[in-house]
Amino acid sequence: MMTGFGSNQYSHYTAYYWTHRPTNVTKNQLMTAPMNGKTCRAVQLQFIARHGSRFTDASNMRKYTSVHSKLIESGQNSEHPFLNTWTNDYNEDKAWELTALGMDEMRYLGAKYGKSLYDLFQMAGSRRFTSSNTSRAIDSANEFKNGINEELGRQNTLTPVKTDERRIRFYNGCPRYTKDVRSNDALLSQMTKFEEGNEFKSVIENVKRRLQISTPLTADDVKVIRELCSIELGAFGKEAWCHLLSDEDREILQYGQDIEDYLIRFGGDPLNKDVTCPLMKDIEMSFETAIKQIRANESYDVMDVRIGHFSTVSLLLNALGLYQDTEPLKADNFMEMRDRQFMSSCVVPMSANVAFVLYICDSNDEDDYAVRVIVNDADVIVPGCGSTVCEYRKLINQIQTISKSCDYDKFCEIDTSSSSTISISIYFLFIFWLSYI
């Protein structure tokens, strides 16, 4: 169960451990970092993550039953006998909820950061935990806390989780982004085209061949089979459904989903950067406040944890300029993009996370701070930084390209000027017609 199945290309439904194996850290491993010949000391952790592995939603749970019935009625062959005994045991009360694996992922991450920044968290200072208002995000934040507490040998003394939709699911409260990106059929047409193309058709034919059935299957049917494979693996450690698809089939199915995610949740539209404004402002403010309070010798947030969703993390990574491909993901370039940077199962699996560790390098120099950026347990170089330990000013410059001049409420307004121009023209035409008759 820990390692998943096959190539683990399950896009949104990839469990964290399947693409990022658990590793051991040593106590205080992140407490120091080198910068320009100095040894810097950790003073703050900002941690932003997608919630842990979860169950699917209720409507998909129902689709499981209809696809299973379709296969049974098609007279599927005897090579997959599990289909004859499989029952849909998914309880709709569990829709969207964390699985045991998801809780484990978040506890693991909490323990990992608790251990690698042990001395930092022994310090006085406040801890901030924020999540969206979904139970999977709140539960994940609590599991992360449990992991830290276990590592520090403490009872549950950390502050409670606060919910804040605007900072965590900033993309949900923005009418312009919804209209121009999420509901933009023209933008999403690349994904639809890919699902109607030859690669996708070959997956459908492969599944039919394995089952020896002639009943037509749809793109949605094979997507449900892929989801059943990953959900059953993640929730129950069962892999029977996975045998209906090959690694190549999964790679094609993932590309279809990655096209959609690239378009609406990553680099596919310029608005995808601007919409991160509330989160980017919050990250900047958390750094700036901590630095100001450190200088004033005051207590500050030594830990600032935010737990959200796929889009929280993917939009943040895109805004930081990470995992950028030179070519866009499109319906006609599957083969060229096989080694792409933006591969959702690796970049944004369940529990995907971005850690910013703030360091002070010279307490006599007010501006001498650095930040180490760690994505899914690996150090990354943010563009403009030049190295994995980044001078604070350089990182803030990158963040400020979005946070500095953004006016989120104004940005999110839908431009009605063209429709109002049409209304005014119709009004004057009507007046003109009245005066004419």
Ligand SMILES: O=C(O)[C@@H](COP(=O)(O)O)OP(=O)(O)O
């Ligand atoms: O449906 C999914 O897989 C994502 C997409 O939703 P947004 O990230 O766009 O809210 O949600 P998640 O599992 O992270 O809650």
